[in-house]
Amino acid sequence: MANSISQAVERVDNRAKASGQTRYLADIPREGVLHGRFFRSDRARARILDISLPPVPADCRVLSCGDVPGLNVVSFLVDDWPVFAGKMVEHVGEPILLVVGPDVEVLADVVAGITVAYEDLPPVLTIDDSRCTPQAGFDFTTGDPKAAFAAADRIISGEYKTGSQEHVYLEPQGMLAIPRQDGITLQGSMQCPFFVRRAVHRVLGLPLEKVQVVQTPTGGAFGGKEDYPSVLACQAAVAATVTGSPVLLVLERDEDIQVTCKRHPSRILVRTAHDSAGRPTAMDVDITLDGGAYTGLSPVVLQRAMFVAGGVYNIENIRCRGRVLATNTVVAGAFRGFGGPQGIFAVEMHMDQVARELGISPLEYKRTHLVRTGDQTATGGRYHSRVVIDQIADRLEKLSGFEEKFKTLGRRPGEPGVTDQEAPLRGIGQALVLHGAGFTGSAERDVIRSTVKLERDDAGRVTILVSNVEMGQGLQTTMRKIVARVLDLTLDEIDFPDPDTDRVPDSGPTVASRSIMIVGKLVERAAEDLKRRRDEPGTISAVQHYRQPSHIQWDNETLTGDAYPDYSWGGVAVQVAIDPLTGVVTTEKVWAVHDVGTPIDEMIVQGQVEGGILQGLGWASLEVLEFEEGRLRQGTLTDYTIPTAFDAPPIVSELMDNPSAVGPFGAKGAGEVTFVGVPAAFASAVGHALGVPVTELPIRPEHVLDLLEGLL
Amino acid sequence: MKFTLMLNGEQRDFDCEPTRRLLDLLRGDAGLTGVKEGCGQGECGACSILLGDRLVNSCMVAVGQVADRPITTIEGYSRTTRFAVLRDAFGKAGAVQCGFCTPGMIMACEALLRQNNRPRAPEIRLALAGNLCRCTGYNMIVDAVETAAREGKGLW
Ligand code: FES
Ligand code: FES
Numbered sequence: 001m002a003n004s005i006s007q008a009v010e011r012v013d014n015r016a017k018a019s020g021q022t023r024y025l026a027d028i029p030r031e032g033v034l035h036g037r038f039f040r041s042d043r044a045r046a047r048i049l050d051i052s053l054p055p056v057p058a059d060c061r062v063l064s065c066g067d068v069p070g071l072n073v074v075s076f077l078v079d080d081w082p083v084f085a086g087k088m089v090e091h092v093g094e095p096i097l098l099v100v101g102p103d104v105e106v107l108a109d110v111v112a113g114i115t116v117a118y119e120d121l122p123p124v125l126t127i128d129d130s131r132c133t134p135q136a137g138f139d140f141t142t143g144d145p146k147a148a149f150a151a152a153d154r155i156i157s158g159e160y161k162t163g164s165q166e167h168v169y170l171e172p173q174g175m176l177a178i179p180r181q182d183g184i185t186l187q188g189s190m191q192c193p194f195f196v197r198r199a200v201h202r203v204l205g206l207p208l209e210k211v212q213v214v215q216t217p218t219g220g221a222f223g224g225k226e227d228y229p230s231v232l233a234c235q236a237a238v239a240a241t242v243t244g245s246p247v248l249l250v251l252e253r254d255e256d257i258q259v260t261c262k263r264h265p266s267r268i269l270v271r272t273a274h275d276s277a278g279r280p281t282a283m284d285v286d287i288t289l290d291g292g293a294y295t296g297l298s299p300v301v302l303q304r305a306m307f308v309a310g311g312v313y314n315i316e317n318i319r320c321r322g323r324v325l326a327t328n329t330v331v332a333g334a335f336r337g338f339g340g341p342q343g344i345f346a347v348e349m350h351m352d353q354v355a356r357e358l359g360i361s362p363l364e365y366k367r368t369h370l371v372r373t374g375d376q377t378a379t380g381g382r383y384h385s386r387v388v389i390d391q392i393a394d395r396l397e398k399l400s401g402f403e404e405k406f407k408t409l410g411r412r413p414g415e416p417g418v419t420d421q422e423a424p425l426r427g428i429g430q431a432l433v434l435h436g437a438g439f440t441g442s443a444e445r446d447v448i449r450s451t452v453k454l455e456r457d458d459a460g461r462v463t464i465l466v467s468n469v470e471m472g473q474g475l476q477t478t479m480r481k482i483v484a485r486v487l488d489l490t491l492d493e494i495d496f497p498d499p500d501t502d503r504v505p506d507s508g509p510t511v512a513s514r515s516i517m518i519v520g521k522l523v524e525r526a527a528e529d530l531k532r533r534r535d536e537p538g539t540i541s542a543v544q545h546y547r548q549p550s551h552i553q554w555d556n557e558t559l560t561g562d563a564y565p566d567y568s569w570g571g572v573a574v575q576v577a578i579d580p581l582t583g584v585v586t587t588e589k590v591w592a593v594h595d596v597g598t599p600i601d602e603m604i605v606q607g608q609v610e611g612g613i614l615q616g617l618g619w620a621s622l623e624v625l626e627f628e629e630g631r632l633r634q635g636t637l638t639d640y641t642i643p644t645a646f647d648a649p650p651i652v653s654e655l656m657d658n659p660s661a662v663g664p665f666g667a668k669g670a671g672e673v674t675f676v677g678v679p680a681a682f683a684s685a686v687g688h689a690l691g692v693p694v695t696e697l698p699i700r701p702e703h704v705l706d707l708l709e710g711l712l
Numbered sequence: 713m714k715f716t717l718m719l720n721g722e723q724r725d726f727d728c729e730p731t732r733r734l735l736d737l738l739r740g741d742a743g744l745t746g747v748k749e750g751c752g753q754g755e756c757g758a759c760s761i762l763l764g765d766r767l768v769n770s771c772m773v774a775v776g777q778v779a780d781r782p783i784t785t786i787e788g789y790s791r792t793t794r795f796a797v798l799r800d801a802f803g804k805a806g807a808v809q810c811g812f813c814t815p816g817m818i819m820a821c822e823a824l825l826r827q828n829n830r831p832r833a834p835e836i837r838l839a840l841a842g843n844l845c846r847c848t849g850y851n852m853i854v855d856a857v858e859t860a861a862r863e864g865k866g867l868w
Contacts (some may be wrong), residue, residue, distance in 0.1 A: 017815075024748070170756065471810060472809035472847045607847070611809065645836070
């Protein structure tokens with residue numbers, strides 16, 4: 001890499017984590033805390049008629065919606081998600097009561113003695129049910145798709161579906177609420193301390209500044225600790241306020257799987273218009289996401305799914321409609337990629353289908369129609385920064401030998417029966433992707449309004465004060481590297497305390513691949529400010545506020561303009577081997593090329609690449625989450641399997657050298673782009689191996705066998 | 713019931729039910745919170761410890777089952793030279809992200825290296841298959857074990 005900041009260093013948290021000294025929430029010794037156990041609905045949709053309690057020991061307390069001092073609602077975009085169920089339950093696992101007390105075993109007995117009488121109501125369980133009600137809907141048009149479809153030489157349509165996914169961060173969700181004389185303190189595993197503060201302030205009816213939120217070392221999150229910690233914090237805060245004692249809620253793994261937010265299942269229709277040469281002249285995308293019982297962050301997830309309509313291709317005319325439908329299932333929320341993987345899956349599988357119908361290699365077809373610098377985005381903005389997706393595709397082809405393998409591997413439709421019935425079927429697939437870093441449109445300027453602060457003491461030590469958290473992605477190291485580089489310090493001359501809302505300014509949530517690109521840039525500017533003022537004596541501080549680059553234009557009403565400040569890009573190829581007897585798909589190798597701008601640390605980016613790829617392969621194959629009457633069929637880690645060391649394929653990874661003007665030292669977001677294309681590439685490989693298109697995730701052995709059967 | 717356990721090289725007395733989960737005794741009574749609880753069901757390996765030379769999930773054994781065998785947790789193991797080699801190899805390979813799986817993962821590495829001081833990659837993968845990591849994708853951990861085996865030549 002051209003920039004020496006990219007050179008890998010040992011992570012600052014390596015030693016404490018390896019030796020077991022890092023104290024996560026459940027590891028912090030404390031006296032006199034109350035624990036909690038929930039009584040949850042076992043009905044998908046019902047009216048609560050009556051609740052009867054067993055005898056409750058004097059040192060225990062049972063809490064319900066009636067104990068909420070302020071609003072019984074967890075603040076997201078819409079006020080529909082109760083802290084505790086009121087008259088209705090809308091999904092299995094919805095909390096009705098929380099029992100708190102000193103002894104966990106006693107709590108379990110109390111919960112076991114509770115009975116609730118319900119009047120069952122007919123639930124809506126899937127988005128195919130016509131009774132579904134929308135949680136959000138959007139529609140945008142770029143160019144004149146109507147005219148393009150009318151003039152088309154050929155129109156190709158397809159339907160694509162994806163399933164749910166559980167994050168399985170290794171540390172289960174947890175929150176501690178400590179009541180204080182004049183307010184409350186929350187400590188917990190989370191991505192967004194200021195989201196939690198706002199939620200608790202409304203639930204307790206306390207002024208914002210009376211609510212203090214402190215992040216504890218966070219054992220993985222992947223989006224799963226963006227939304228749900230607010231729910232848990234509200235519940236713990238109510239219990240702590242009512243009892244006057246600290247209340248610690250740590251979810252058991254099964255409970256965590258069953259009640260926390262999931263990835264949105266999707267059903268996406270894609271239609272493209274083509275001229276006589278096969279060029280895509282218009283794309284019409286119609287997206288339906290399953291939002292689960294409450295709105296949560298679904299409208300924003302939907303927007304991200306919609307804004308990748310058109311993928312990385314130069315398609316002048318785009319129409320995209322989308323909606324999130326409510327179902328009586330666990331709430332869907334943030335998960336690495338945030339709608340992008342669903343949208344990209346549909347677009348990429350569709351481009352494969354188009355190439356198949358035109359009789360050319362999918363990669364070749366895609367490479368002919370890639371966007372270039374200055375081209376129009378799906379939402380009618382511009383790709384202002386240098387776009388190197390063509391070079392990414394070139395490198396991907398060279399590294400993987402895609403075209404050669406596409407010819408030699410794989411079965412072709414109509415091919416005479418394979419002679420060796422037991423030989424594995426091999427195939428290669430690919431996907432080309434983009435991922436907008438930072439919040440959508442002008443939200444960084446109008447909603448998030450990040451502020452960062454650096455302090456330098458008289459001994460020259462610098463403290464980074466931001467609300468963004470270390471959750472495994474390496475922020476403790478990368479933020480320090482940025483400051484160290486500007487001020488010519490060593491990493492151990494810089495402190496970066498875990499965010500405490502009483503101490504740090506609000507630099508926004510740790511989401512959307514924004515921490516380095518947006519917040520890191522502000523930190524870089526603050527460090528430059530300190531550098532200019534290096535001769536000032538004593539303790540000084542430098543504060544920076546977000547400024548939107550002047551060329552970014554966005555209209556939030558029509559959803560047109562520049563949807564993101566900048567984009568990360570990637571290309572991924574996957575080779576699979578399928579056992580024709582069992583239908584089991586083995587990923588033999590993965591090649592990945594990414595443009596994440598200047599990596600602030602090559603090894604940390606490598607970690608995002610490797611981890612993102614395996615999580616993407618998991619979603620595409622192993623990770624099956626199904627609902628039966630609104631109840632998860634795979635409610636434990638025994639049934640819901642995630643990839644192990646045995647499932648990890650060899651990965652060849654390269655990074656492009658393409659510094660961004662937006663991020664610090666040229667860096668862009670790297671946390672999500674590594675995930676988004678993998679499921680599509682995997683499905684494309686399976687389709688190639690079998691000689692039939694695959695349009696649905698996850699791909700299970702029984703599906704593979706069905707597809708094979710259909711071929712014989 | 714009273715138990716004397718050989719815990720990280722020291723004799724320690726505990727008074728509890730023989731059915732108490734070893735994990736709870738370690739994390740609670742003994743304050744050894746480097747042993748993590750990721751699932752409580754024997755699926756994730758975050759609670760891995762050594763019982764003698766054997767790697768076990770401490771959430772799956774009862775205190776009454778272990779009283780006669782020495783127990784090593786990450787707290788004890790991290791005082792050894794072997795640990796230092798593994799830790800540095802993890803650091804060099806980028807094998808630690810959120811860190812929640814790491815202590816258990818390191819105990820699994822030690823159990824493997826005790827049996828096989830030059831493991832090949834498939835053997836490493838097999839040995840680590842009971843330890844889930846959701847962050848790293850595992851390859852960097854496999855690299856770390858290979859590095860440790862090389863750099864710690866003679867230690868195992
Ligand atoms: S906590 Fe013991 S295996 Fe997961
Ligand atoms: S480093 Fe996070 S689970 Fe392994």
